[in-house]
Amino acid sequence: MPESDAQHLTFKLVYYGPAQSGKTTNLLRLHDLLAPELKGEVMTMETKDDRTLFFDLLPLGFRAPSGLLIKFRLFTVPGQVAHDGTRKAVLSRADGVVFVADADRAQETNNGESFQSLAANCARVGLDFEHLPMVVQFNKCDLPSAVPEAEIRERWSAAPWPLVFAIALTGQGVETSFELLIRTVYRNFCQKLKLQSEHGLSEDAFVAGALGKST
Amino acid sequence: MTRGFDREWQLDELLDAASQEKIGPALSALLGGDFALTDQAGKALWGQPSPEARREALILELEPVGYLLSSSATPAALSAARQLMQNLLRAQVRFKMASTLHLESVAEDFESLKREHARLSESEARYKALSGELEARVKKQVGELEERQQMLYEAEKLASVGQLAAGMAHEINNPLGFVRSNLTTFEKYLGKFGELKTHPGPLAEGWQALDLDFILEDGIDLLHDSAKGMERIARIVADLKAFSNVDRASQEYADLNNCLREAVSMVEARIPPGIQFRLDLLPLPGIVCLPGHINQLFFNVIRNAVLAIADSGRPGEVKISSEADETGIHIRIHDTGVGMTAEQIGHAFEPFYTTRPVGSGVGLGLATARNVVQAHSGRISLDSQPDAGTTVSLFFPTPP
Numbered sequence: 019m020p021e022s023d024a025q026h027l028t029f030k031l032v033y034y035g036p037a038q039s040g041k042t043t044n045l046l047r048l049h050d051l052l053a054p055e056l057k058g059e060v061m062t063m064e065t066k067d068d069r070t071l072f073f074d075l076l077p078l079g080f081r082a083p084s085g086l087l088i089k090f091r092l093f094t095v096p097g098q099v100a101h102d103g104t105r106k107a108v109l110s111r112a113d114g115v116v117f118v119a120d121a122d123r124a125q126e127t128n129n130g131e132s133f134q135s136l137a138a139n140c141a142r143v144g145l146d147f148e149h150l151p152m153v154v155q156f157n158k159c160d161l162p163s164a165v166p167e168a169e170i171r172e173r174w175s176a177a178p179w180p181l182v183f184a185i186a187l188t189g190q191g192v193e194t195s196f197e198l199l200i201r202t203v204y205r206n207f208c209q210k211l212k213l214q215s216e217h218g219l220s221e222d223a224f225v226a227g228a229l230g231k232s233t
Numbered sequence: 234m235t236r237g238f239d240r241e242w243q244l245d246e247l248l249d250a251a252s253q254e255k256i257g258p259a260l261s262a263l264l265g266g267d268f269a270l271t272d273q274a275g276k277a278l279w280g281q282p283s284p285e286a287r288r289e290a291l292i293l294e295l296e297p298v299g300y301l302l303s304s305s306a307t308p309a310a311l312s313a314a315r316q317l318m319q320n321l322l323r324a325q326v327r328f329k330m331a332s333t334l335h336l337e338s339v340a341e342d343f344e345s346l347k348r349e350h351a352r353l354s355e356s357e358a359r360y361k362a363l364s365g366e367l368e369a370r371v372k373k374q375v376g377e378l379e380e381r382q383q384m385l386y387e388a389e390k391l392a393s394v395g396q397l398a399a400g401m402a403h404e405i406n407n408p409l410g411f412v413r414s415n416l417t418t419f420e421k422y423l424g425k426f427g428e429l430k431t432h433p434g435p436l437a438e439g440w441q442a443l444d445l446d447f448i449l450e451d452g453i454d455l456l457h458d459s460a461k462g463m464e465r466i467a468r469i470v471a472d473l474k475a476f477s478n479v480d481r482a483s484q485e486y487a488d489l490n491n492c493l494r495e496a497v498s499m500v501e502a503r504i505p506p507g508i509q510f511r512l513d514l515l516p517l518p519g520i521v522c523l524p525g526h527i528n529q530l531f532f533n534v535i536r537n538a539v540l541a542i543a544d545s546g547r548p549g550e551v552k553i554s555s556e557a558d559e560t561g562i563h564i565r566i567h568d569t570g571v572g573m574t575a576e577q578i579g580h581a582f583e584p585f586y587t588t589r590p591v592g593s594g595v596g597l598g599l600a601t602a603r604n605v606v607q608a609h610s611g612r613i614s615l616d617s618q619p620d621a622g623t624t625v626s627l628f629f630p631t632p633p
Contacts, residue, residue: 061327071331072331089295103338103342108239
């Protein structure tokens with residue numbers, strides 16, 4: 019459940035995935051691409067070899083017609099296997115997840131293991147994995163060794179989550195992933211948080227506010 | 234509000250009193266004397282905000298966490314101070330978030346370690362229990378094997394004794410047959426010879442002179458004695474055969490109570506006076522057995538009981554009881570006879586061991602009995618006190 023008081027509503031969105039799949043890059047590109055009413059700096063905590071040690075954080079926000087300030091706090095988790103405790107702590111209280119997989123064929127095992135750890139950690143921190151808003155992004159699609167899109171779609175055809183094929187370095191697919199996620203988030207919480215009825219926010223207005231552009 | 238690393242940090246959490254003490258005077262000096270710091274609600278943390286003061290918001294993420302106020306500073310100076318403070322606060326919030334997250338993840342790692350430890354302890358306990366169980370089972374099986382081996386050894390020993398006995402019985406029976414037959418014929422011949430006495434003729438004088446009357450009479454006595462000796466040999470041979478015959482017969486479904494009654498009636502036919510039988514037989518399940526051998530076994534044990542009472546020279550009682558439980562059939566044959574010493578009990582089941590005078594027993598009764606019991610996977614044991622009596626306990630397992 020998002021944290022809320024009379025004037026604020028904060029959604030916590032987590033970018034999860036195997037090491038070096040491009041989670042931090044996603045955040046950096048989003049910071050460049052989006053122009054919502056309120057946009058903070060990306061707070062990164064990278065070690066000198068560009069590996070995320072704790073998390074990265076990008077705050078975004080806009081005001082609903084009702085005056086409610088809607089905030090999104092986008093976190094990344096550290097991808098390295100050893101940091102599972104940190105991953106779990108960052109994942110807790112998440113309202114939505116973008117799973118950033120590495121499209122490189124050599125990374126298939128890592129993707130699988132990371133996805134399993136996501137499911138297991140959701141259970142540990144009390145998130146309902148079945149109903150958690152989620153988007154699966156396959157990053158680095160431009161790699162010569164990337165698994166072809168058709169093959170990935172075929173493999174994921176039974177899964178309920180939307181698939182996005184991205185090249186985070188150039189920004190391709192980054193915004194789409196975020197948009198698809200907050201659409202699911204909106205549908206998930208619209209009723210409970212009375213977004214439409216009390217705050218006058220339609221799904222499109224919600225997305226437009228978050229992206230800072232008309233859709 | 235949660236207290237996680239990802240909460241929205243308040244200004245007074247980021248700047249504790251000690252930090253305020255250091256920053257406040259420094260900023261006052263930089264901003265021309267008047268300086269105040271408030272949180273986002275306007276509550277003063279440092280200095281006294283004056284109503285006409287210029288105000289700059291301190292923003293960490295999206296919204297102000299607090300304000301810098303000064304009435305003496307130029308707008309440029311206040312803006313520069315804000316930049317300075319924001320940088321300071323961002324560094325502080327990064328440190329706070331990282332350290333809180335670190336604590337959370339350490340706690341989480343510790344929790345997983347504890348879970349892992351609990352799982353390991355549980356599996357260790359399980360393996361310990363398993364190994365204990367295995368050890369007990371191995372011990373039990375070794376015990377069973379040793380017992381079997383002992384039984385096999387005993388059975389082998391008895392079988393070879395039995396084979397010897399059977400061979401001897403067979404070899405003795407042949408000459409026994411013709412010697413007995415010859416003795417009978419010879420007695421007839423002696424009768425014929427006796428007719429010589431009344432035969433008319435000159436032989437009568439010589440008859441008298443040689444005292445053939447006595448010789449004829451004594452000869453017949455000697456023949457009778459020999460015939461009795463032959464009987465005795467025949468009986469010993471028969472006993473030997475019974476002893477050696479244990480594992481050659483056909484199996485039948487029988488009630489052991491009936492076998493006990495038959496054996497009692499056989500013994501009763503020739504008991505000395507003063508000996509009572511008391512039967513206390515409870516209903517028994519039928520078992521598959523060799524009834525001929527079982528009868529032989531009961532006969533041997535009951536006859537021993539009767540002889541023990543006869544040996545004591547006083548009246549007595551043979552008490553026979555039977556009962557069944559879920560494991561099998563228990564039979565006790567108790568007498569009030571002479572009893573046995575510990576040493577006698579030790580030897581009681583050995584073939585050819587007897588306390589009776591030579592000629593009155595071969596010492597095969599209990600050996601045969603044990604053979605029969607073991608052939609039925611049963612147990613036999615003796616409990617006795619000299620002069621008080623003896624109890625023979627028999628056990629036959631029933632299939633579960």
